[in-house]
Amino acid sequence: MPAGSGIAWELGAGTRLRVVDVEGGQTGDVFAVAADNPADGLSNGRTFDYGDSVHLSTGSVLYSRRSRPLLRIVADDAGHHDFLYAPCSQEMYEIGYGVTDAHPNCLDNLTSSLATFGVPAATVTIAFNVFMRVDIAPDGRLTVLPPTVRAGQAVTFVAERDVVVAVTACPAAKANGGRVRALGVEISAG
Amino acid sequence: MPAGSGIAWELGAGTRLRVVDVEGGQTGDVFAVAADNPADGLSNGRTFDYGDSVHLSTGSVLYSRRSRPLLRIVADDAGHHDFLYAPCSQEMYEIGYGVTDAHPNCLDNLTSSLATFGVPAATVTIAFNVFMRVDIAPDGRLTVLPPTVRAGQAVTFVAERDVVVAVTACPAAKANGGRVRALGVEISAG
Known part of the structure; x- marks a missing residue:
């Protein structure tokens, strides 16, 4: 998948999805939704x-969101991912980086x-940020650190039911060193 | 507001909303949405x-979700709230507590x-859990602790724009000692 792009697939229950950091140091976002209910998407809180x-x-x-298992992590070379930060958005580039053009x-x-x-777009509120490294200080402060994932390292998910899953290669320079x-x-x- | 109930209000920009723990030791959920866009609700990730x-x-x-300020905390007697856990749901009582009837x-x-x-229900993915005390261990493990908020203590929000806001008194025994x-x-x- 090219830098900064996103692709989605339908995966039957038991299918494996392996996300590989080809060159090293790159984060991505993974979002899944139950195939039988397009409103029942991934939830960090649940x-x-x-x-x-x-x-x-x-x-x-x-x-x-409706408390159903969507994906299970079955292998993980990286060991650090983030499920706190929201996926980067046009507004985030405008507010955080002063970008005025479409990013x-x-x-x-x-x-x-x-x-x-x-x-529907309303389903996508959050994503699982693969390979993103975030430190949580004892006082709750969050710091985004450069990823330490190396070329060839991967995280593998198995679909716990029929899902639609999307993966992006994150275009935020900050999260990618x-x-x-x-x-x-x-x-x-599977 | 009675135990286990929820109420919503329209608040103009600058209006203050004060949530008071009347008896002590009780948590609640607060959710807000921009009045001009019912899909633009509160986001923990943003x-x-x-x-x-x-x-x-x-x-x-x-x-x-669209990166707009909805509420600002302007006073806080408790000092601990949670924005990680999802609002308790029927499925949560069934899975976590073995409840079979409507809870x-x-x-x-x-x-x-x-x-x-x-x-729309799709907007409500997460809520701000007032007075809920959650410990985050260095390894990321979360522990729900009994609230230490005392009778009469409160948290006060100001509406940063016109919003619709809902407050519940949480009916989960676990989070409420x-x-x-x-x-x-x-x-x-204001």
């Missing part, structure tokens, strides 16, 4: 409700790729 | 994007009270 942790890695289940962004990439499968790269995606039967 | 902290107290701004829950209270103002109580709400001009 995932925290049932997993009781903000640290998600191998074994973690990502839940939907590629994860929110538009996710919503436009999912729209082709009938998923200053340079935006491609991500690889491999889809395989 | 709030973290701009505030770079999961600890929200006096001075913190609560942002919408009062914050998600239904928020969505039904907001529906009377034309806010085992007993569910009422909350007080005071609305006043």
Whole structure:
């Protein structure tokens, strides 16, 4: 998947989705929705409700708003991902970086790729930020750190039910150590 | 506001909303949406994007999905609130507590009270959990602790624009030290 782009796929239950950092140091966003209900998308709050942790890695289940398992992490070379920050958006580039022109962004990439499968934009409120490294200080302060994921490292999800899933290669320089790269995606039967 | 219930109001920009813990030890959920766009509701991810902290107290701004300030905390006796966990829902009581009958829950209270103002249920993905005390361990593990908020303590928000806001008194025993109580709400001009 080229830098700054987004693609969506329908995955049957048990299908594996492997997101590979091809060059190293690149983050991405993953969003999923239950195939039988385009309003029942990924929820960070529900995932925290049932997993009781903000640290998600191998074994973690990502839940939907209606408390249904959508994806499970079954392998993870990186060990650090983020589920706190919202996907970067046009407004975020305007407010955070003073951008005035249209800027590629994860929110538009996710919503436009999912729209082709009938998923309304209102469903996409948050995304799972693969390879994004965020430190939480004891006082709650968040710091985005450059990713330490290396070329060839990957995170693998299995679909816990029929889902539509979108992946983007994040175009935010800040979360990617200053340079935006491609991500690889491999889809395989379980 | 009685234990386990929810109410919504339209608040003009500058209006103050004070949520009071009448008896002590009770948590609640607050959700807001921009009056000019019923899809532009509160977002924990956007709030973290701009505030770079999961600890929200006096001075913190609560942002919408479209990156617009909705509420600002202007006074806070409690000093601990949660914006990680999703509002309790029927599914949560079924999965987490083995409940089989209908159980009062914050998600239904928020969505039904907001529906009377034309806010679609899809907008309510998350809520700001006032007085809820959550410990984040260095490894990311979350622990819900009994609230330490005392009778008469309050948190005060000011509306940063015209909003519709809903407040519930949470009916989850776990988050409330085992007993569910009422909350007080005071609305006043800025």
